[in-house]
Amino acid sequence: MTDLRKTVERFWAAAEARDWDAFAGTLAEDVVYTLPQTRETITGRERYVQFNREYPGDWHLRVERIVAEPGQVVTWLHFTVGLEEMYGISFFTGTGTGNDTDLITSITDFWPEPYEPPAGRDHLTERY
Numbered sequence: 001m002t003d004l005r006k007t008v009e010r011f012w013a014a015a016e017a018r019d020w021d022a023f024a025g026t027l028a029e030d031v032v033y034t035l036p037q038t039r040e041t042i043t044g045r046e047r048y049v050q051f052n053r054e055y056p057g058d059w060h061l062r063v064e065r066i067v068a069e070p071g072q073v074v075t076w077l078h079f080t081v082g083l084e085e086m087y088g089i090s091f092f093t094g095t096g097t098g099n100d101t102d103l104i105t106s107i108t109d110f111w112p113e114p115y116e117p118p119a120g121r122d123h124l125t126e127r128y
Contacts, residue, residue, distance in 0.1 A: 003102040004094035005068035008075060011092075011104060012063050015052060024049045028095055028103040035109055038117040040125040051124050057081040071096050086112050 007026050014022035024045055033042040033051070042048045058081065065076040073092040078085065091108045095101075117125065 004071060004073050004092065004096075004104070005066060007094060007102050007104060008066065008068070008073045008092050009063075012061065012075065012077075016061055018053075020049055020053055023052065026104055028105045031104055032106045033109070034107070035111075035117075037111055037115060039128045040117060041128060042125055047124050051121060054121065054124075056118055056120075088112075 011023065011026040014020075014026065027045045027048065029045050030043065031045050031048055033048050034040070042051050060080050062078045063075055064078055064087070067074045071094055073094075075090045075092070077088045077090065079088055080086075089110045091106075091110075092104050093106045095103045095105055
């Protein structure tokens with residue numbers, strides 16, 4: 001098992017538990033989060049944690065599958081918000097420290113269909 005895989009497993013467990021301190025502990029300070037469907041990018045740990053903390057609805061996730069190799073991890077998620085269900089794929093890269101302190105440096109999320117972003121998060125994102 002790669003060290004980045006362990007970090008990503010902690011990342012998703014912390015997200016589901018809404019443990020934002022543990023969640024932040026998996027991220028590099030300059031982490032970059034990209035959402036191709038909405039053409040948004042979030043740069044920086046603080047903004048990305050806030051983005052997740054403020055995400056609307058009573059959402060929950062379940063990791064369906066993880067594929068990992070050194071420096072890269074892909075996860076397939078089952079995500080629910082209320083009665084809505086969807087699957088997403090997330091690509092991660094890490095710092096490559098080779099130990100338990102491997103941090104996530106980038107995340108790219110792919111969701112089923114392009115959509116306009118929900119209102120109220122433009123103070124955290126940049127459109128491209």
